[in-house]
Amino acid sequence: MILNKTEDKLTNFAKKLTKFIYTMQKLLIGFIATALTIGFLPSCNKDAKKENTTKTDSTKKEVSNTPPPAIMPGDMKVGHFEFGGADPEKSKEFFSKTFGWQFMKYDGPTDYWLVMTGDTLKGGIGGGMMKKKDFQAMGGNSVSTIMVPNIDDYSKKVTDAGGKIIVPKMPVPGVGYHCYFKDIDGNTWGMFQMDPTAKMPDKPAK
Numbered sequence: 001m002i003l004n005k006t007e008d009k010l011t012n013f014a015k016k017l018t019k020f021i022y023t024m025q026k027l028l029i030g031f032i033a034t035a036l037t038i039g040f041l042p043s044c045n046k047d048a049k050k051e052n053t054t055k056t057d058s059t060k061k062e063v064s065n066t067p068p069p070a071i072m073p074g075d076m077k078v079g080h081f082e083f084g085g086a087d088p089e090k091s092k093e094f095f096s097k098t099f100g101w102q103f104m105k106y107d108g109p110t111d112y113w114l115v116m117t118g119d120t121l122k123g124g125i126g127g128g129m130m131k132k133k134d135f136q137a138m139g140g141n142s143v144s145t146i147m148v149p150n151i152d153d154y155s156k157k158v159t160d161a162g163g164k165i166i167v168p169k170m171p172v173p174g175v176g177y178h179c180y181f182k183d184i185d186g187n188t189w190g191m192f193q194m195d196p197t198a199k200m201p202d203k204p205a206k
Helices: 002-037 042-050 088-099 132-137 151-160
Strands: 053-055 062-064 080-085 102-106 112-116 126-131 145-147 164-172 176-182 188-194
Touching: 080 088, 080 132, 088 102, 088 112, 088 126, 088 151, 126 132, 151 164, 151 176, 151 188
Parallel strands: 080 126, 145 188
Antiparallel strands: 053 062, 102 112, 112 126, 164 176, 176 188
16 A cells, blocks of 8 residues: 555656656747847857858859847847736736737746747747736836837727726837836736837927
8 A cells, every 4th residue: 555655656756747847848948949049059050150151942142141140248138027917817818818928837836827929039038927926025026018010909909908008109219109008917018119210299389
């Protein structure tokens, strides 16, 4: 009887260990993909650097194959974000419905969900969500900005999903438009739309 219980414990431990290793492999792949995208791992691009041009079979013209530039001083990009959800299931529904984000539960000592916002190979970053009480216990109060194609459309999506715009759309001349909103858990987020034609509104005539 004692031997059977010991075997069961070992089996359960092995299952958890296997799942943990699988999750960490996924995390490692994501981190490596992000690092390669922003040039943080230049040593992985040795072959690409040696051969900066390639020839296509159809046109026989030289096509540039230069790898992304390495990170320069003062150009440290945000690589991860975290936020807290009072009801994680409702938070997942809010962000999935509004922005199409995907969530994966991390099997660890604390409730934690990995957040996949898009393809990291295209420059996107991922993040994490934990229960709001755990996040507040860590002093979490950061604001992350979400890049959107049209700030007006996504402002409506935020309000339709139960969020609230707290600072409406405002121009950043020559760059784009910015606004702030609160999600259903009261967390503050930013949204940004790139638009080089953005300008300050004309002052009303006196």
